Amino acid sequence: MKYDFRGAEPNRRHIGPGDIRAATPDRPLVCLTAYTAPVAAYLDPVCDLLLVGDSLGMVIYGMDGTVGVTLDMMIAHGRAVTRRARHACVVVDLPAGSYEDGPGQALESARRVMAETGADAVKLEGGIAVEASIAALVGDGIPVLGHIGLLPQHAEEGFRIQGRGEDGARQVLEDGLAVERASAFAVVIEGTVEPVARRVTEALSIPTIGIGASAACSGQILVTDDLLGLYDGHLPKFAERYADLAGTIREAAQRWTDDVRSRAFPAERNTYAERPAGKV
Ligand SMILES: Nc1nc(=O)c2c([nH]1)NC[C@@H]1CN(c3ccc(C(=O)N[C@@H](CCC(=O)O)C(=O)O)cc3)CN21
Ligand SMILES: CC(C)C(=O)C(=O)O
Ligand SMILES: [Mg+2]
Numbered sequence: 001m002k003y004d005f006r007g008a009e010p011n012r013r014h015i016g017p018g019d020i021r022a023a024t025p026d027r028p029l030v031c032l033t034a035y036t037a038p039v040a041a042y043l044d045p046v047c048d049l050l051l052v053g054d055s056l057g058m059v060i061y062g063m064d065g066t067v068g069v070t071l072d073m074m075i076a077h078g079r080a081v082t083r084r085a086r087h088a089c090v091v092v093d094l095p096a097g098s099y100e101d102g103p104g105q106a107l108e109s110a111r112r113v114m115a116e117t118g119a120d121a122v123k124l125e126g127g128i129a130v131e132a133s134i135a136a137l138v139g140d141g142i143p144v145l146g147h148i149g150l151l152p153q154h155a156e157e158g159f160r161i162q163g164r165g166e167d168g169a170r171q172v173l174e175d176g177l178a179v180e181r182a183s184a185f186a187v188v189i190e191g192t193v194e195p196v197a198r199r200v201t202e203a204l205s206i207p208t209i210g211i212g213a214s215a216a217c218s219g220q221i222l223v224t225d226d227l228l229g230l231y232d233g234h235l236p237k238f239a240e241r242y243a244d245l246a247g248t249i250r251e252a253a254q255r256w257t258d259d260v261r262s263r264a265f266p267a268e269r270n271t272y273a274e275r276p277a278g279k280v
Pocket of ligand 1 (some may be wrong): 058
């Protein structure tokens, strides 16, 4: 079925879910989170996929976890990102409480996200437990990105690495196989040991996108605020800081503060005259 994008631009992006699905091992998929229009504008040309992740609850709303994030929050940020993305595939997370009741609830939530944001796809956490829901969305024409391994929406005892031991390894693999059976176009593997990520990647015909899941995946995703040194919480071991935006912000704010107090700001170029220069 075709969606009418109420207020949202129909998706005219260069890279679609089908292109992500067709990724080949010679070119790892490059994925980052984006929650706002300007960050989407900066990342869009260099990424294959932009994820509007429910991590935004922790990263920009200061929550302790992702469980309090609502569908309305995801839609507002999803819409901001699709306003700027014209190259990368845009995926929006279904938040906790918006799909666990089963295929009916998942369909209702995913349809809203697609119609109101103009995203290319949705992501939901889980394998076997959500297989029927993923299949229902795909059957309705909504592309789905899977998410297995560490599931932050179900991390009641903290964010623990998954797949250790034979039982753990089997569960992650079974979840990956379920996501593939349900016809997701790719799957995120989060917080898993390398042998498990390798086994899942070899066993599945769809690409695996790793976060804290080793180099054995078909691609990588990271939370952009971690990459940029902007997140003010605990940085997971798997994240790597490529910039220090927190330091840049503190320094700029301090310099401006000094300039206001010394009356160096505002300068003449920041000040309106009675009549604009050159006009009579
Ligand atoms: N800023 C940010 N970055 C993320 O990657 C991220 C979020 N927020 N929020 C949602 C989830 C939560 N994530 C996390 C957060 C912390 C750990 C963490 O601290 N893990 C321990 C490993 C514990 C173990 O060995 O079992 C670590 O020390 O890295 C892992 C994943 C990943 N996602
Ligand atoms: C960490 C990624 C995969 C995610 O789900 C998020 O940012 O919410
Ligand atoms: Mg998420």
